[in-house]
Amino acid sequence: MDVGLFGQYVANGLMLGVIYAMVAVGFTLFFGVLDVIKFSHGDVLTAGAFAGLATYGGLQALGFASPAVQLLIMLLVAVAAMAFLGALIAKYLVLPLRTAPPLNTLLLTLMLGAALRECVRLFYPQGANPKPFPRLLPQDAVALGSFMLRLDNALLLLGGLAAIAAVHFVITRTKLGLAIRAVAQDAETARIMGIDFERVVLLTFALGSGLAALAGIMNGLYYSEINFSIGLLLGVIGFSAAVVGGLGNIYGAILGGFLFAGLQTAGAVLLPALLPQLPSAYKDVFAFAAVIAFMAWRPTGLIAEKTAERV
Amino acid sequence: MAALLGIEGISVGYDRADVLRDVSLAVEAGSITCILGSNGSGKSTLIRAILGLTPPRRGRIVLDGADIAGLPTHAIVARGVACIPEGRRVFPKLTVAENLRLGAYRETREARIRSRMDKVFAIFPRLAERAGQLAGTMSGGEQAMISIGRGLMPEPRLLLVDEPSLGLSPLLVKENFAVIRRANEMGITLLLVEQNVRQTLAIAHSGYVLSQGRVVASGSAPELAQSAEVHQAYFG
Numbered sequence A: 001m002d003v004g005l006f007g008q009y010v011a012n013g014l015m016l017g018v019i020y021a022m023v024a025v026g027f028t029l030f031f032g033v034l035d036v037i038k039f040s041h042g043d044v045l046t047a048g049a050f051a052g053l054a055t056y057g058g059l060q061a062l063g064f065a066s067p068a069v070q071l072l073i074m075l076l077v078a079v080a081a082m083a084f085l086g087a088l089i090a091k092y093l094v095l096p097l098r099t100a101p102p103l104n105t106l107l108l109t110l111m112l113g114a115a116l117r118e119c120v121r122l123f124y125p126q127g128a129n130p131k132p133f134p135r136l137l138p139q140d141a142v143a144l145g146s147f148m149l150r151l152d153n154a155l156l157l158l159g160g161l162a163a164i165a166a167v168h169f170v171i172t173r174t175k176l177g178l179a180i181r182a183v184a185q186d187a188e189t190a191r192i193m194g195i196d197f198e199r200v201v202l203l204t205f206a207l208g209s210g211l212a213a214l215a216g217i218m219n220g221l222y223y224s225e226i227n228f229s230i231g232l233l234l235g236v237i238g239f240s241a242a243v244v245g246g247l248g249n250i251y252g253a254i255l256g257g258f259l260f261a262g263l264q265t266a267g268a269v270l271l272p273a274l275l276p277q278l279p280s281a282y283k284d285v286f287a288f289a290a291v292i293a294f295m296a297w298r299p300t301g302l303i304a305e306k307t308a309e310r311v
Numbered sequence B: 001m002a003a004l005l006g007i008e009g010i011s012v013g014y015d016r017a018d019v020l021r022d023v024s025l026a027v028e029a030g031s032i033t034c035i036l037g038s039n040g041s042g043k044s045t046l047i048r049a050i051l052g053l054t055p056p057r058r059g060r061i062v063l064d065g066a067d068i069a070g071l072p073t074h075a076i077v078a079r080g081v082a083c084i085p086e087g088r089r090v091f092p093k094l095t096v097a098e099n100l101r102l103g104a105y106r107e108t109r110e111a112r113i114r115s116r117m118d119k120v121f122a123i124f125p126r127l128a129e130r131a132g133q134l135a136g137t138m139s140g141g142e143q144a145m146i147s148i149g150r151g152l153m154p155e156p157r158l159l160l161v162d163e164p165s166l167g168l169s170p171l172l173v174k175e176n177f178a179v180i181r182r183a184n185e186m187g188i189t190l191l192l193v194e195q196n197v198r199q200t201l202a203i204a205h206s207g208y209v210l211s212q213g214r215v216v217a218s219g220s221a222p223e224l225a226q227s228a229e230v231h232q233a234y235f236g
């Protein structure tokens, strides 16, 4: 394989890894504070991407033409809207089910995800069709030998890494982060410390959902297209990544995201080389099969946080 | 002396039957008030009720003249109540310093948090040496120090203490009693649940005896030391 193509695979793998990690961190945060799996997470990502697209449309109509301003406002609106939606879901769907069996939460959020997806499809103008996503980042490319480094991809990668670093900072260095970790380890004792449990849960869901909106927009910017079902696969992949990393552990989720992207990329490269009759679309099958094999070998994930006895 | 905490006829239960029935007691400001009673008599349930973790079904819990029954736990803690819970309950994957910091969660002034942490470190030098160690990797005795230090961090007006010396060596138990007495001398009012009857009555001013969810005796510490109910509750 030549260097240019190899560079392409690495850049693509890293990009996917960042997006997966962002989704996985949400799953792991929610599981951390409430021991629940929130299956609507991927569809919140979709809604975030569409909220961004709608904001873009609005800005176009209002005559704001600067791509930088458009991107900034789009990000702000989508992230804030999804953070709010995440907190609403936590308050009215997840928290009330706290005393019910965890399976109920799982089913309810699964249904909520389907409802969100269908709402996007039905209520967004021509929501059933793929939508072109505006190219708001500079499209220049820099030649590094035979590898063309696209500036927009480099910016996306940096932006995603910065977002993950910011979440990591919040969790490890701030008072809110300390409260989130305390609630995750022992919710009752956290309350005895004077932590407002419900507030911490809502903020955690807001944080994870805002991050999903960001991932949705990054996904749109990367592929220049979104559709109502992007969150379906991204949700399953993000969940797998979180499980592989060890549910409840932030580092594990990030690692899991990159690991899954690495597996997909390896699948895309190796499968056609080994079995020429297989199209590279089988890369997902390869990656999921590897995850299943991994989970059979290490059921608690890379970094065992708490045993997933409630899932 | 005025009562800092007044419990007026509370009934508390988990699922069906009441565990505490019509319990009334008073904790004088500045005192050490102890709760004695055999296993399962409802001592920890009483503490959970005061904290709002298991709110009473009936009755009032009056702190400084205001009924706090039914308030969420964080609101009760914000009024100056803290707890050293049964079983220590340190956060195992947080460091010693983070555990202490959480004790003063409602305190926003960093300088105060620092100075209180220094005070705790002065009481338990071992914690200062291990400030960066994960609490879950500390020994049982060290975890008891974290839990006690964490309870002192907010400099509460009322500190609820639930069997801090369970499972500790006699020497550590003695140290813990000394720490509790010192906290009281610093102005903290204490409600103390303990199994070490003699040591408890030696530092307490007054106390109550619970049996099967009811108050069966109360009085000053010297009175209780003579009381038949105490002997019955503990020695059969």
Ligand SMILES: Nc1ncnc2c1ncn2[C@@H]1O[C@H](COP(=O)(O)OP(=O)(O)OP(=O)(O)O)[C@@H](O)[C@H]1O
Binding pocket: B014, B015, B019, B037, B038, B039, B040, B041, B042, B043, B044, B045, B046, B086
């Ligand atoms: N979470 C709970 N759910 C149901 N019942 C409970 C719960 N916690 C305690 N109980 C019951 O309430 C009663 C009183 O328990 P509690 O823990 O208050 O006793 P205690 O006096 O603190 O005992 P010990 O000295 O052993 O700590 C017991 O019969 C116990 O089984």
Ligand SMILES: [Mg+2]
Binding pocket: B043, B044, B045, B086, B162
């Ligand atoms: Mg008890």
